[in-house]
Amino acid sequence: ACQHRLWPEIDKVVQQQVAMARMGIGECGSGWQLFAEDGEMKMYRREEELDGMVVDPLKAVHVVKGITGHEVCHYFFTPQYRYDWETTLEQMNVLETISDDTLMFMQTHKRIWPASQRDVVFWSHIRKLPNEKDRDGPDIWTVVNNSTEHPDYPANNGKCVRIFLKVCLMCQTRVDPPKDGTPLSRENVSCKITYCSVVNPGGWAPASVLRAVYKREYPKFLKRFTAYIINQTKNKPIMF
């Protein structure tokens, strides 16, 4: 993967995104407003516009018991599971297998009235990172999705408006070993998930419509995604 033309960009964006994800909400600078909360899940956004278009950065933090960061990133990165959990997905194609940890996707998402349908081309990279805080603790796992161009799929040449996104899913596993020395089970693991995304909707859409869509879709996505992983992994060995 080192020699691929995208490698320098991938490495730069991954380092950048992980640094951002690691910062707490307080450190990320002010302006974050909590817009959704459900148990351990907290969703924040900042209201930002670019050329009159809503490009609100989103940061969600969640703690889920019984799964690990490797499992969360595995089910997020691997194409074959995506239709099971990605609620607004209409079509997904793997355009390029850049390496075993880096893929390129083309996705069309369901049209959301009154806006026109959207599509997106992005590279997706999965990576394990050393746990700097706790040397012998479980590693951190991350998936970064970043819009890119592909010669066979030029933007806005068909029915869809091309969106641009930068997404970072970063997961930190926590293990609380059983006191009585019994073997580790899923009750002893949990995962702290940080999901950061910035979506530029491409063509214009009313700010009120976009903010309503995000307010509805993001909490739905994260709840459905984490419930899916719990269900997929419950009778399988733990993936650390």
Ligand SMILES: CCCCCc1ccc(-c2ccc(S(=O)(=O)CCO)cc2)cc1[C@H]1C[C@H]1c1ccccn1
């Ligand atoms: C007028 C609406 C314009 C934007 C529509 C749209 C397109 C793509 C996306 C999107 C594309 C990729 C990702 S991901 O994290 O990389 C996973 C891989 O699929 C995530 C979200 C979102 C939305 C917005 C529906 C909103 C929405 C929000 C969370 C989930 C689904 N839909």
